[in-house]
Amino acid sequence: xxxxxxxxxxxxxxxxxxxxxxxxxxxxxxxxxxxxxxxxxxxxxxxxxxxxxxxxxxxxxxxxxxxxxxxxxxxxxxxxxxxxxxxxxxxxxxxxxxxxxxxxxxxxxxxxxxxxxxxxxxxxxxxxxxxxxxxxxxxxxxxxxxxxxxxxxxxxxxxxxxxxxxxxxxxxxxxxxxxxxxxxxxxxxxxxxxxxxxxxxxxxxxxxxxxxxxxxxxxxxxxxxxxxxxxxxxxxxxxxxxxxxxxxxxxxxxxxxxxxxxxxxxxxxxxxxxxxxx
Numbered sequence: 185x186x187x188x189x190x191x192x193x194x195x196x197x198x199x200x201x202x203x204x205x206x207x208x209x210x211x212x213x214x215x216x217x218x219x220x221x222x223x224x225x226x227x228x229x230x231x232x233x234x235x236x237x238x239x240x241x242x243x244x245x246x247x248x249x250x251x252x253x254x255x256x257x258x259x260x261x262x263x264x265x266x267x268x269x270x271x272x273x274x275x276x277x278x279x280x281x282x283x284x285x286x287x288x289x290x291x292x293x294x295x296x297x298x299x300x301x302x303x304x305x306x307x308x309x310x311x312x313x314x315x316x317x318x319x320x321x322x323x324x325x326x327x328x329x330x331x332x333x334x335x336x337x338x339x340x341x342x343x344x345x346x347x348x349x350x351x352x353x354x355x356x357x358x359x360x361x362x363x364x365x366x367x368x369x370x371x372x373x374x375x376x377x378x379x380x381x382x383x384x385x386x387x388x389x390x391x392x393x394x395x396x397x398x399x400x401x402x403x404x405x406x407x408x409x410x411x412x413x414x415x416x417x418x419x420x421x422x423x424x425x426x427x428x429x430x431x432x433x434x435x436x437x438x439x440x441x442x443x444x445x446x447x448x449x450x451x452x453x454x455x456x457x458x459x460x461x462x
Contacts, residue, residue, distance in 0.1 A: 188253045191218040192261025194208045196370040200350035208439035223369040235380040273391040278449040288412030295379040308374040318363040339432040361382040382412040395445040402428040
């Protein structure tokens with residue numbers, strides 16, 4: 185098997201925010217690639233259920249890598265990794281998902297109803313993302329802004345530094361900094377999330393191994409529950425202390441746990457087949 189990893193980021197966080205994790209996987213002798221920002225390439229627009237975002241991931245692997253890979257994804261990226269592996273199984277050697285819980289039962293139905301009614305802002309963070317502060321006078325002002333918010337204050341200092349430095353860019357008119365990940369695209373991704381993935385995965389199970397790493401204090405996971413996720417991942421679920429954003433809070437621990445699952449996948453693939461029964 186190839187020791188190649190393609191990483192898919194969470195909504196609103198460009199792949200460069202995960203530099204510490206990506207470098208850690210490279211240090212463990214994996215070739216590491218990542219889509220910088222989903223949804224910003226006009227060839228792959230954000231539409232209901234994200235088919236073009238899956239296509240963006242597919243084309244990145246097919247054209248930039250050129251052979252099967254391990255998929256690792258956080259939140260949005262975890263969903264895209266699962267969808268890619270199910271729909272294009274020849275490209276996926278295994279998938280490690282970081283806190284992307286699968287909707288099931290009435291909760292999935294409620295999301296479907298909210299989408300049809302144009303009311304996703306009532307059940308997703310769309311209202312917050314649409315009004316997110318996205319411009320600052322300087323990089324220092326941006327850093328002070330994020331450091332003053334509890335969610336970002338919990339980030340490891342190196343991750344927060346990477347987010348401010350690479351998650352923002354010089355404003356085109358030369359007046360300070362702005363977010364690189366458009367808040368309009370972030371909002372559109374929230375508003376169009378797929379809600380029937382569990383049904384799809386149960387009808388057509390994945391052909392590659394899967395593992396799920398959950399955050400012990402993830403509000404997103406608590407809201408959705410683990411029922412749907414367990415139906416797909418079985419007992420291949422592990423935990424890291426932290427919120428939904430634990431890869432930013434504990435990057436070294438997250439790097440190690442992902443590697444543990446990847447090495448398990450590789451060991452399984454290289455294990456000899458059991459001898460036939462007499």
